[in-house]
Every structure is written in structure tokens, then in C-alpha cells.
Amino acid sequence: MPDSDDVLAARVQEGDEAALSELYDRHADRLFALASSIVGDPATAEEAVADAFLRLWRKRDHDPDRGSVGAYLVVVTRSRALDGRRASRRRHRAEQDGAEQGASPSALPISDFGPAPDRSAELSQKRAVIHEALAGLSKAQRAAIELAYFGGLTQREISEKLGEPLGTVKTRIRDGMIRLREVLVPMRRET
Amino acid sequence: MSGPMWTDMAAAYVLDALDADEARAFEERLETDPALRAEVRAQREALSALADAVPPTRAPASLKARIMDEARSVRPIDSAQSEPGPTDSASAKPAAPDVPSRRPVLPWALAVAATVAALAFGISNRQLSEQVDATSDRVADLQAAVVEADLEVAQRDSLLASLLGPDIRTASLAATGSEPSARLFWNGTTGEVIVTAFGLPPAPEGRIYQLWGIGEGADPVSLGTFQTSADGTAVVRASAPPDAQFDVSAMTEEPVGGSPQPTMTPFLLGSWTGE
Numbered sequence: 001m002p003d004s005d006d007v008l009a010a011r012v013q014e015g016d017e018a019a020l021s022e023l024y025d026r027h028a029d030r031l032f033a034l035a036s037s038i039v040g041d042p043a044t045a046e047e048a049v050a051d052a053f054l055r056l057w058r059k060r061d062h063d064p065d066r067g068s069v070g071a072y073l074v075v076v077t078r079s080r081a082l083d084g085r086r087a088s089r090r091r092h093r094a095e096q097d098g099a100e101q102g103a104s105p106s107a108l109p110i111s112d113f114g115p116a117p118d119r120s121a122e123l124s125q126k127r128a129v130i131h132e133a134l135a136g137l138s139k140a141q142r143a144a145i146e147l148a149y150f151g152g153l154t155q156r157e158i159s160e161k162l163g164e165p166l167g168t169v170k171t172r173i174r175d176g177m178i179r180l181r182e183v184l185v186p187m188r189r190e191t
Numbered sequence: 192m193s194g195p196m197w198t199d200m201a202a203a204y205v206l207d208a209l210d211a212d213e214a215r216a217f218e219e220r221l222e223t224d225p226a227l228r229a230e231v232r233a234q235r236e237a238l239s240a241l242a243d244a245v246p247p248t249r250a251p252a253s254l255k256a257r258i259m260d261e262a263r264s265v266r267p268i269d270s271a272q273s274e275p276g277p278t279d280s281a282s283a284k285p286a287a288p289d290v291p292s293r294r295p296v297l298p299w300a301l302a303v304a305a306t307v308a309a310l311a312f313g314i315s316n317r318q319l320s321e322q323v324d325a326t327s328d329r330v331a332d333l334q335a336a337v338v339e340a341d342l343e344v345a346q347r348d349s350l351l352a353s354l355l356g357p358d359i360r361t362a363s364l365a366a367t368g369s370e371p372s373a374r375l376f377w378n379g380t381t382g383e384v385i386v387t388a389f390g391l392p393p394a395p396e397g398r399i400y401q402l403w404g405i406g407e408g409a410d411p412v413s414l415g416t417f418q419t420s421a422d423g424t425a426v427v428r429a430s431a432p433p434d435a436q437f438d439v440s441a442m443t444e445e446p447v448g449g450s451p452q453p454t455m456t457p458f459l460l461g462s463w464t465g466e
Contacts, residue, residue: 036245
């Protein structure tokens with residue numbers, strides 16, 4: 001029987017390369033998909049995923065009491081991808097300013113998305129449960145959570161963007177996450 | 192015991208959606224509140240599962256080799272010296288990367304040179320430290336620019352190879368002949384799909400473009416999501432599933448993260464030709 005993520009994470013803490021390799025095989029595709037969705041640029045998405053695994057390896061700072069290694073990798077990857085997204089926006093703004101001043105046009109961004117077919121029935125089933133959970137949210141709850149999760153916006157920024165009171169946005173995020181958690185946490189325990 | 196106010200904030204904390212002041216206060220509370228830590232952990236696990244909602248995307252094969260090579264070349268830092276684990280607060284610079292420098296010698300050389308200069312000119316330790324930090328940051332930026340340029344050249348070579356393959360199908364996606372438009376190239380040997388888009392302004396905040404392949408009588412299959420640059424162009428590399436049979440392709444605008452199926456009528460549509 002293959003080692004659990006927890007066991008692999010403990011082996012990584014001891015400097016076991018094979019454990020890092022196994023964790024990569026289990027999580028890299030979902031992390032890359034997440035990073036690509038946030039940042040849109042595959043090179044930056046790759047950097048985000050590499051940072052997550054190399055941080056786990058180099059810093060050995062995953063604390064199982066704070067969450068699973070899968071959650072750790074998602075937190076780091078998402079954070080790095082959001083950093084890349086913000087940097088890209090700043091670059092685009094600078095390019096626009098440059099274009100207005102007659103600067104040469106910027107290079108075309110070359111992306112490298114490779115959406116793969118579902119590799120296992122289990123993954124499809126898992127995704128179906130998540131989509132069902134998301135479908136159970138109100139449109140407004142879903143919009144607020146997606147803007148925070150994929151867009152990296154704070155509650156205040158979401159409130160300004162949607163033109164809705166801050167209190168309303170807070171309530172939507174709280175209630176939406178409670179609903180998601182009811183479905184998603186038991187699912188993660190099972191897998 | 193966690194007050195309801197703190198518990199209510201846990202989801203936003205995990206989403207990095209608290210303001211900087213709120214996040215700081217929450218983290219202080221977290222230090223002394225085990226129940227709140229348990230709440231954060233549960234919320235984090237739920238969000239981790241949410242990552243699986245994204246349409247599946249295969250990580251490039253070269254990525255694993257690169258990570259393992261870097262891992263082999265870097266001895267793990269002793270955990271006693273390491274920073275705290277990744278936090279969820281944007282204000283705390285979550286998960287700041289500490290990837291080993293590809294060329295570690297130069298920053299150190301600069302640091303030594305700066306130290307010598309400081310001794311000679313009587314610069315304070317604090318000033319010196321700030322200068323070394325600034326210089327190291329600049330060197331890191333330059334290194335990143337070199338790596339980026341190398342990567343771009345490699346990507347362009349690879350892109351060209353895909354377009355010149357022997358088994359290419361093409362599709363022109365247009366909206367009644369006017370802008371925006373897109374042209375697709377599908378390499379039947381490798382399964383790669385190269386997408387070029389023109390006259391397509393970047394999708395607004397929270398939205399992204401999604402490309403679909405559609406076979407007769409079948410549901411649309413996502414080929415990936417992408418964003419255009421400020422000048423309305425994009426060159427995107429996607430991959431079609433093996434044995435895919437697409438008659439047409441279409442483009443929609445979807446929430447960031449993509450959708451499992453299109454949520455709007457495509458604004459660009461075109462038939463595949465060739466083969």
C-alpha cells in the first residue's frame with residue numbers, strides 16, 4: 001500500500017528525495033492547474049509550483065498540526081501565483097504607459113496550457129463533488145469566494161468592485177465557506 | 192474559547208481576504224487560541240479541495256526534473272533556523288519564496304565588496320544592510336530577467352517546431368468577420384494546439400478566456416484558459432486529449448479558474464479544417 005501524504009511529508013522532512021518525487025507526482029498537476037488559472041502565464045505558474053515544492057524541501061516548515069501537506073502546497077502555490085498575477089498586472093500597466101509614449105510593443109505572451117483529460121475516475125468523481133458544492137452556493141457567494149480565491153482580492157476590494165456593502169461581502173464569504181466546508185472537508189478525509 | 196467574531200473571520204483569513212490590520216489582529220489572536228487554530232485548519236483544508244475545481248491541466252514534464260535537480264543541489268535548511276510556516280495573510284508576505292539562487296556567488300561577492308566599502312567610508316551597519324539588500328534584490332531581478340529571456344527563446348523554438356509539424360489542422364475563429372479573431376493550429380502528432388488571438392482586450396477582473404473543442408454530438412471539452420496582453424494579442428499553447436475528435440472550436444469568457452462547461456454563448460466560433 002502506498003505511503004500516505006502524511007508519511008511522505010515526514011520522509012521529506014528527513015531529506016528523502018524519493019518522497020518528494022512521490023508527493024510531486026500526486027500533487028503537481030492540480031497545483032499547476034490552480035496556478036495557471038490564477039496567473040494565466042505557464043512560466044509563472046511553473047515558478048509557483050516549483051517554489052512550493054522547493055520550499056517544502058528546503059525549509060522543512062510543514063507542520064502537520066497546522067494542516068495537511070496538500071493544503072500546505074496549495075497555500076504556497078496560490079500565494080506565489082497571486083504574486084505573479086499582481087506583478088503581471090503592474091507590467092501590463094507599465095507596457096500600456098510605454099506604448100502611449102511611443103515605446104516598442106511588448107512581446108507576445110506565450111502560454112503553455114495543457115489541460116489533460118481526467119486521468120482517473122476518482123479525480124472526476126472528486127471534481128463532480130466540488131462542482132456540486134460550488135453549485136450549492138448562491139451566485140453572489142460564489143462570486144465573492146472566487147474573486148478572493150483566484151483573484152486575490154480582499155473583502156474590502158470585493159465590496160468596492162461589486163459595489164456592495166462590506167458587511168454583505170463578509171457574510172457571503174463566511175456563509176459560502178461554511179457550506180463548502182461541510183462538503184469538501186469530509187471528502188478530503190475520505191481520499 | 193474563540194469568540195464568534197474571530198471564527199467568522201477565519202474563512203476570510205484563509206482566503207487572504209482580510210485587510211492588513213485585520214490579518215495582523217487575527218494572527219495575534221491565533222497565537223493564543225487553539226480552537227481558532229483548529230477552525231483555520233479546517234477552512235484551509237476546504238480551500239485546498241477547491242483547487243480541484245479547476246479544469247485539469249498537466250504540469251509540463253520538464254518541471255519535475257527541474258525541481259528534483261534543484262532539490263538535489265540544495266541541502267534542506269535546518270528547521271530551527273527556518274521561518275514560520277506559510278501563512279494565509281497577504282500582509283505577512285505568505286510563503287515568500289526562498290528558492291536557491293541559480294548563481295549564488297554574485298550576491299555574496301557584492302556583499303563582501305559592500306562591506307569593504309562600508310569600512311572604508313564609515314557607513315553604519317544599518318545603512319550597509321539596506322544597501323546590500325537593495326543590491327541583492329537588483330541582482331536577483333537581473334538574474335530573473337536572464338532566466339525569463341532564456342525561457343522565452345526556448346518557448347519560441349518549441350512553438351515554431353509545433354507549427355511546422357507534418358500533421359497540422361487549422362481553424363479560424365471569428366465573430367462575423369470582425370475583430371476579435373483567433374487562429375488555431377492543432378498538431379495531430381503531439382496533440383498540441385497553438386492558439387493565436389488578435390483584437391481581444393484582456394478579460395476584465397475576475398474573468399478569463401476559455402477555449403473549447405467540440406465534437407459532433409459531444410459536450411465541449413475545455414482546452415484551457417488564457418488571458419490576452421494589453422495590446423489584445425495572445426499566443427497560447429494548449430493540448431488536446433489523445434484521440435480527440437473536434438469538428439469546431441469556440442471561445443467563451445468565464446470566471447477566473449475556468450468553467451467545466453461553457454456558461455455563455457461563444458463569442459468566437461470556427462470549424463477545423465485539414466485531415
